[in-house]
Amino acid sequence: MIKENNILEKTLEIAEKGYGTYRWSYDMRSYLPVAGAMKMVQKKEYESIACGGFSAGCDMLLRAIAFISVRCDLMILQGP
Structure with a gap:
């Protein structure tokens, strides 16, 4: 039981930190990590270069293209 709890705690800790993920809101700054990656x-x-986004990622991708000079030859956007 202790091992299972430890794994769960580590998983939650990683999720809270956003390890390997982007977390954003519509504040005119949250698209900057996406633009940096581009x-x-x-x-x-x-x-x-093909770029893809899902849900809010579509908005962040479009903002990066609109507000930063980044190149994207093909966009694939998917909403829920």
């Missing part, structure tokens, strides 16, 4: 991809000099 800029890193552009530095790789790919022939074309």
Whole structure:
């Protein structure tokens, strides 16, 4: 039981910190991590870049493209 509780605690701790994820709200700043990730991809000099978003990620992707000069050749947007 202790081992199971420890795993659950670690899982909750990771989820609260947002490990490997983006957390955002509609505050005109939350799209900046998405724009930063897009800029890193552009530095790789790919022939074309496809970007995808789900739910609020669509909004953050569109804001990044609208407010920061980032390139996206293809967008795939999916709403719930």
